[in-house]
Amino acid sequence: MLLALDIGNSNIVIGASSNGEWEHQWRIQTDTDKTADEYIVLFNSLFSEIDLAFNKFDHVIISSVVPQLTRTVSEVFEKKSHTEVLILNGDVDTGLAIKRVNRKSVGADLIADSVGAYALFGDNCIVVDFGTATTVMAVQNPGELIGGAICAGLKVTIDALVGKTAQLSQIPLEPPKQVIGGSTMEAMQSGLVLGHLCMIEGLIDRMKKQLGGSAKVVATGGLSEQIAEHTDYFDVIDPMLTLDGLRLIMERQQK
Structure with a gap:
């Protein structure tokens, strides 16, 4: 059985796969203060609820954008699963070429997203990941990650605005009925939610032009399903893409 972990700034997304199918998924809050022993207790609690144990995992792979947790979590599984943990980075053979971006600095989650997107379409494609940051990455046929754009995530943007404006309360992550907001709350929803969507749509249009005029687009990340309801720019919505x-x-490593 394979265990895959995507360690993000806000959440750790975990999946257990057997025969190419995801049998179990979890999402827990990222906590850099937890020790390896504390994570052992946490993971053991998750696994025991479905009668899984650490020693059931033959392979473990981690993508992480939180360096202080990368080593901690990998140590947990090396110790408890007695298997070598693959930590994804730009030097790992993923099947995608990385020539035009710095392979040492490209995020592991962005590499995983791009591999998943290209496997899905097999042609020019763009993957939008709605996480703590909103990322828009482009893959060009015959399989090269050529770069992308990294933007402040929607929740981060909202939190920043609300935190600087004492009279404004937290707003729902949904657009108003009309783009011209009739109240402060609706105006904020229009500017933040619709504004974020317009930014993404504009980036997609420009990236498609650079890619030669056409590319399939997939959305992923924690907010992907919620945001995708309000645009027709996505060909596929796949929260499991990473x-x-x-x-x-x-x-690929096993082969």
């Missing part, structure tokens, strides 16, 4: 990319990368 984990699928990790699974495909591990399968």
Whole structure:
């Protein structure tokens, strides 16, 4: 059984896969203050609820954008699963070429997203990941990650605005009925939610032009399903895309 972990700034997304299918998924809050022993207790609690144990995992792969947790979590599984943990980075053979971006600095989650997207479409494609940051990455046929754009995530933007404006309360992550907001709350929803969408749509249009005029687009990340309801720019919405990319990368290593 394969265990894949995507360690993000806000959440750790975990999936257990057997025969290419995701059998179990979890999402827990990222906590850099937890020790390896504390994470052992946490993971053991998650696994025991479905009668899983650490020693059931033959392969473990991690993508992480939180360096202080990368080593901690990998140590947990090396110790408890007695298996070598693959930590994804730009030097790992993923099947995608990385020539035009700095392979040392590109985020592991962005690599996994791109692998999953290219496996999905097999042609020029763009993947939008709605996480703590909103990322828009482009893959060009015949399989090269050529770069992308990294923007402040929607929740981060909202939190920043609300934190600087004492008279404004937290707003729902949904657009108003009309783009011209009739109240302060609706105006904020229009500017933040619709404004974020307009930014993403504009980036997609420009990236498609650079890619030669056409590219399929997939959305992923914690807010992907919620945001995708309000645009027709996405060909596919796949919240499991990052984990699928990790699974495909591990399968490649095994071959």
